[in-house]
Amino acid sequence: MAEANPARINLFLLVVLLLGQLLVMAGSVRRDAGATLLETGVAKVGEPVVALTRGAGRGLDGLVGFFSELARARRENALLRVELERLRSEVNRYREQSAENERLRRLLGMREALAPRSVAASVIARSLTGSTRMIVLDQGRRAGVREDLPVVAWGGAVGRVVLAGEDYAKVRLLTDPNSGVSGIVQRTRAEGMVEGRAGDPLEMTYVPKYADVVAGDRVVTSGLDGVFPKGFGIGRVIAVEEPAGSTVKRILIEPEMPFEAVEEVLVLTERTGSALLEAGVPPRGGP
Amino acid sequence: MTLLWAVLALALALAGQAVAGNWLPGALRYVDLLMLPVLWYGLARSQRSAMLVGCLAGALEDAWFRAGVFGLRGFDKTLLGWLVGGIGARLDLNVAWGRAAAGAALPVADRMLEFGLLRLLDLSPGSLEPVELLGRAASGGALALAAFSVVDRLGSRRPRPKGSGWSR
Numbered sequence: 001m002a003e004a005n006p007a008r009i010n011l012f013l014l015v016v017l018l019l020g021q022l023l024v025m026a027g028s029v030r031r032d033a034g035a036t037l038l039e040t041g042v043a044k045v046g047e048p049v050v051a052l053t054r055g056a057g058r059g060l061d062g063l064v065g066f067f068s069e070l071a072r073a074r075r076e077n078a079l080l081r082v083e084l085e086r087l088r089s090e091v092n093r094y095r096e097q098s099a100e101n102e103r104l105r106r107l108l109g110m111r112e113a114l115a116p117r118s119v120a121a122s123v124i125a126r127s128l129t130g131s132t133r134m135i136v137l138d139q140g141r142r143a144g145v146r147e148d149l150p151v152v153a154w155g156g157a158v159g160r161v162v163l164a165g166e167d168y169a170k171v172r173l174l175t176d177p178n179s180g181v182s183g184i185v186q187r188t189r190a191e192g193m194v195e196g197r198a199g200d201p202l203e204m205t206y207v208p209k210y211a212d213v214v215a216g217d218r219v220v221t222s223g224l225d226g227v228f229p230k231g232f233g234i235g236r237v238i239a240v241e242e243p244a245g246s247t248v249k250r251i252l253i254e255p256e257m258p259f260e261a262v263e264e265v266l267v268l269t270e271r272t273g274s275a276l277l278e279a280g281v282p283p284r285g286g287p
Numbered sequence: 288m289t290l291l292w293a294v295l296a297l298a299l300a301l302a303g304q305a306v307a308g309n310w311l312p313g314a315l316r317y318v319d320l321l322m323l324p325v326l327w328y329g330l331a332r333s334q335r336s337a338m339l340v341g342c343l344a345g346a347l348e349d350a351w352f353r354a355g356v357f358g359l360r361g362f363d364k365t366l367l368g369w370l371v372g373g374i375g376a377r378l379d380l381n382v383a384w385g386r387a388a389a390g391a392a393l394p395v396a397d398r399m400l401e402f403g404l405l406r407l408l409d410l411s412p413g414s415l416e417p418v419e420l421l422g423r424a425a426s427g428g429a430l431a432l433a434a435f436s437v438v439d440r441l442g443s444r445r446p447r448p449k450g451s452g453w454s455r
Binding site for chain 2: 009014017018020022023024028037038043045049050052053054056126129134138162163166171172176200209249259
């Protein structure tokens with residue numbers, strides 16, 4: 001009996017593996033929500049390794065940080081005492097203002113603005129490569145994280161959950177080329193779609209040429225996309241172009257969120273509509 | 288035993304990639320540590336093992352470092368495993384210059400293949416910048432040389448005839 005040709009066997013194996021991957025891809029594209037069983041399984045297999053690196057990294061960080069923190073702590077302690085006194089007086093002032101605010105809201109029949117419910121999560125992995133800008137969080141469906149929920153940090157928009165496993169979630173960052181969020185220029189209320197462009201600045205599109213936008217303007221989420229509540233910071237305009245023959249401006253935005261440094265985030269688990277946070281007051285006579 | 292080494296190599300690559308992602312996030316644009324096991328098995332072992340390791344490495348990358356279609360990176364790395372294994376079987380690339388050349392070429396081919404596949408799937412592939420490709424080539428070549436020399440030094444590269452068992 002003739003011996004099988006290894007090259008042919010390898011070619012056959014290649015075809016089988018590639019077909020298998022195509023089937024997996026088809027299943028991944030067709031899924032309505034959540035990770036496929038295979039993806040969850042692979043993530044679970046790799047989870048101990050990633051968790052270990054995270055633990056080791058934190059340990060090393062902690063050791064290095066300990067000594068520098070010790071010296072800094074003394075200096076900061078004195079400053080913090082002063083700051084504490086200032087904040088105490090401010091808190092008292094805000095309490096007064098909050099009570100006054102509530103009275104006025106009731107008076108005007110406005111809806112009470114409630115803080116959205118959220119899940120705090122740590123970043124356990126991130127990928128900022130050519131075609132992908134994403135992070136992986138250590139909280140998943142078990143904690144109430146679902147697909148399409150907004151992720152924020154430090155008052156700024158971070159991204160959107162694109163996949164939620166049992167104990168992890170993948171978040172597509174605003175800078176991902178496949179990301180888009182509805183934004184509004186805080187000063188003039190000009191609206192547009194803010195799209196990611198990987199390593200380059202964000203681009204705000206669909207802003208008409210007559211809209212008043214200049215470099216330095218702050219752009220925040222508009223709440224119109226049904227994902228992000230209103231008022232979370234996106235970035236600042238760094239350039240405004242008016243391409244010849246086009247009816248819209250080309251606006252480049254420098255993100256205000258240092259995506260590569262984000263370590264803890266909040267996943268807003270409650271859809272809150274668009275009237276949750278104030279994005280600013282429109283100017284008199286503005287568009 | 289080969290399977291155990293493959294799993295260990297993949298675990299190390301995954302750990303390295305996770306650490307790099309957290310400490311030097313920008314570097315991940317130029318560094319693909321999960322490609323190293325594929326390269327190693329392609330050059331030092333066999334085409335078949337390179338394909339299988341590529342398939343597993345791609346799945347891990349999809350699960351932990353990609354938010355798009357699951358399976359895409361596996362497809363990509365399986366194909367590259369087949370390619371590097373095939374070339375490695377015909378030419379003796381398991382020498383310093385060959386390792387560096389293959390280590391430089393593979394991440395570039397990987398990025399270009401990913402770009403093409405994403406375009407085919409009508410997803411935004413980002414821009415294919417020469418600086419990124421050059422960075423990937425440089426880091427890939429250097430990492431291949433470094434990783435192979437460490438493996439050589441550790442003596443885990445036992446003289447084993449090509450084409451035995453799983454590594455056929």
